Amino acid sequence: MLPIEIRDVTLNYDTPGGKVQGVKDVSFTIAPSEFVCIVGPSGCGKSTLLNIIAGFLKPASGEIRIDGKPVTGQGMDRGVVFQDFAQLFPWRTALGNVSFGLEMKGVPKEEREKIAREQLRLVKLEKFTASYPHHLSGGMQQRVAIARALAYNPAVLLMDEPFAALDALTRDDMQRLLADVWRETRKTVIYVTHNVAEAVYLADRVIVMSPHPGTVKLEVKIPLERPRDPLSAEFVEWQKKLLHHLGHEAGGDDMQTNG
Ligand SMILES: Nc1ncnc2c1ncn2[C@@H]1O[C@H](COP(=O)(O)OP(=O)(O)O)[C@@H](O)[C@H]1O
Ligand SMILES: [Mg+2]
Structure with missing residues (x-):
């Protein structure tokens, strides 16, 4: 830290x-x-x-x-979370959103999905990994945004x-x-x-x-x-x-x- x-x-x-x-x-x-x-x-x-x-x-x-x-x-x-619900990628599932940064970093699929699942568990969304943002409430979307910001383990x-x-x-x-x-x-x-x-x-x-x-x-x-x-x-x-x-x-x- x-x-x-x-x-x-x-x-x-x-x-x-x-x-x-x-x-x-x-x-x-x-x-x-x-x-x-x-x-x-x-x-x-x-x-x-x-x-x-x-x-x-x-x-x-x-x-x-x-x-x-x-x-x-x-x-x-640094991981960033904004107020706006539209910060998520609408065409990606919760899991896809959270693993995006890791994908950019070249982390292999299996590992990045494991990390993304762990982050979604942390924000209590383990049951919604396959959901798209428009199927999630505002609060759930913000939890996905938090999980996404944490996924590549920023300080x-x-x-x-x-x-x-x-x-x-x-x-x-x-x-x-x-x-x-x-x-x-x-x-x-x-x-x-x-x-x-x-x-x-x-x-x-x-x-x-x-x-x-x-x-x-x-x-x-x-x-x-x-x-x-x-x-x-x-x-x-x-x-x-x-x-x-x-x-x-x-x-x-x-x-x-x-x-
Ligand atoms: N892109 C911008 N162009 C011009 N002025 C801006 C811009 N963004 C913010 N401001 C101005 O800068 C000041 C600080 O804004 P901001 O940082 O958004 O405040 P806060 O987040 O505390 O509401 C305000 O006077 C705002 O109008
Ligand atoms: Mg402001």
């Missing part, structure tokens, strides 16, 4: 209307096997930052290092609001499942959300971003023991603390709780 350093990362978008600030001078580090949530109001630069870490976008200045090595593009050391899992489009009950189930997957795999996870309860449930540490310019406002350690109980008094207390930190600059309106 590898430490991640994010140093003075700045990115602006050039648009017909002029320069739009994506993120500005973002710096923080992530320890191996740590679960870090990035929270902040819509438009503050969370996705921009995640895409820079994934290597999809190149920062104007600053750098990302994983285990000391600068990120220069996409890599098999880091990057997740951009993966459960935001799901209904509240499914989202709760998915958060529990992800906490289990993390406990079992001990991946380093960087998880973007604008849902405060989700961050308190999942994170070791929360990076709070402020809008305009998108920069790190503060970091909050969540010392609660796992498994966490969203109904406990201390959980609600941490949720309030985070909302308070966000509220000053976000106006509070844009942030969600699970309630």
Whole structure:
């Protein structure tokens, strides 16, 4: 498992209307096997930052290092999961989707199917290996996406609001499942959300971003023991603390709780 350093990362978008600030001078580090949530109001630069870490976008200045090595593009050391259900290949079964990266890597059929089955078991989809995405619910499709991101055994899992489009009950189930997957795999996870309860449930540490310019406002350690109980008094207390930190600059309106 590898430490991640994010140093003075700045990115602006050039648009017909002029320069739009994506993120500005973002710096923080992530320890191996740590679960870090990035929270902040819509438009503050969370996705921009995640895409820079994934290597999809190149920062104007600053750098990302994983285990000391600068990120220069996409890599098999990072698995990415997005919000969008359409991230799966519709013409491939669940097993076909999960084994895709391994196929690209030249892993022989028998071995890649064995690995893909194991990953689908981890996300509790062992009975759906032969199903196509359009026969699966939104939550199941996101579980396939997680299994696919884990299949080539990346050190880091990057997740951009993966459960935001799901209904509240499914989202709760998915958060529990992800906490289990993390406990079992001990991946380093960087998880973007604008849902405060989700961050308190999942994170070791929360990076709070402020809008305009998108920069790190503060970091909050969540010392609660796992498994966490969203109904406990201390959980609600941490949720309030985070909302308070966000509220000053976000106006509070844009942030969600699970309630
Ligand atoms: N492709 C793009 N072109 C121009 N501006 C963009 C683009 N993507 C994001 N932005 C702008 O950059 C800022 C940060 O966006 P984003 O990273 O998507 O925020 P978040 O994920 O926190 O909602 C916003 O002002 C957004 O409008
Ligand atoms: Mg976003």
